[in-house]
Amino acid sequence: MKGALPYMAMAVAQVSQVGLTLAGKKAIETGMQNFSYVFYSNALTCLVLLPAAFLIHRSPNRPRLTFSVIGGFLVLGILGFLTQIVGYAGFAYVSATVATAIINLIPGFTFVLAVIFGLEKLDNGQWSVWVKLIGTVVSVSGALIVTFYTGPAIIETSYLNSVSPQNLLGQSSNWILGSFLMLLDSVLAAFFIITQAIILKKYSAVLIVMFAYCSVIVVLSFLASLVLEHDPNAFSLQSRTRVLAILYSGLFGAGFQVTLGAWCVKMKGPLFVAMFHPLGIVIAAILGVIFLGDGLYLGCVIGSAVIVIGFYGVMWGKSKEDKKVEVESSKSPLLQDNSEKHTVVVP
Known part of the structure; x- marks a missing residue:
């Protein structure tokens, strides 16, 4: 049961991540700006994490803060x-x-960065390593299929059917811009996961790390909002949709989903966490069609299937490596005991 907890935690975190995506999209559609939305969400998270962090990580067992950790x-x-x-x-x-x-695409970028920073090792003599590598490539290929191949519609949206050809051209341009931004987001997220793993090795208090992380975001988003958002209504919470989105994002975003991810990074490593992102595609497809009126296309279905195949390949390779580590760790004390028993002391 203890070994299954990281898997269960990441599955729940992915459900929360999809809900976070939908909540942010709804809030932005009401005219709310990115910086003010991020400010409110992370400020709420700080209010939740502050008492929890210092209650769980009490003073005697709290790791020591250093300049490198800060x-x-x-x-x-x-x-x-x-x-x-x-x-x-x-x-x-x-x-x-x-x-x-x-x-x-986050798993692919994370795998490369993990190898560069020494968090994942490539041993050519192990099949599990090659399975993880191939699975990562397959998963990234599936994401590229979803990005660049639409295919015929399985479930069409009334919005796309009602626009004129000129608007469709604008829709295509927006699609490319949005895809580029999401690709950039994937690269940044991979660096974030790797940085998180490195910090948690030095400072193991997960909740304090998450509180500090959210505090920095609150300061940066507030300053950016003052400089870049000239609309005085940027911080307005008059819309009920905005309030509900911020509540969800603050409680289930960094306060829950990111904290669960940080705990799993600490327990299982950065690649384990990154490879759970493909599970969100199925949930997003269902919720997007039901609640947002998104279309479902053949390219998305094919790409999703390829993503899932790659995901399970990496998970299989990861489980084989974990079993090997457990066997080696269980044998080493026995070898040490046997060596001590057979040692002859010559006077």
Whole structure:
């Protein structure tokens, strides 16, 4: 049961991530700006994490803060801020289904960065390593299929059927811009996961790391809003949709989904967390069609199937490596005991 907890936690986190995507898209559609939305969401998260962090990580067991750890908090906050801003900007141009599909490029970028930073090792003698590598490539290929191949409509939207050819050209341009922003968001998210893994190795108090991360985002989003958003209604919460979206994002975004992800990064490593992003595509497709009126196309279905195949390949390789580590760790104490038993002391 303990070994299954990270899998269950990441499955729940992906459900929350899809809901976060839909909530952000709805809030932006009401005219709310990205910076003010990010500010409110992370400010609410800070209010939740502050008492929880210092209640769970009490003083005697709390890791010691150093300048390098504080610097890591700052870098993590900057990456998180850029990831959220770019991501919400991309959501405005593409459907929730396509946004979630492109985010599935995160495992590929994370795998490459994990190898570069020494968090994943490539041992040519292990089949599990090749399965993880091939599975990552397959998953990225599936995300590219969803991005660049639409195909015939399985479920059409009344919106797309009612627009004129001129508007369709504008829709295509927005689609390309939105796809580019989501690709950039995937790269930033991969750097965020790797940075998170490095920091948690130095400072293991997950909730304090998340509180510091959200605090940096609150400051950056507030300053950016003052400089770039000249509309005095940018911080307005008159719309009920905005309030509900902020409540969901603040409680189930960084407060729940990102914290679960950080705990799983600490337990299982960055690639494990990144490879759960493909599961969100199925949930996003269903919720996008039901609640947002998004269309469902053949390219999305084919790409999703390819993504899932790659995902399970990586998970299989990861499980084989975990079993090997467990066997080696269980054997080492026995070998040490046997060596001590057979040691002869010569006077």
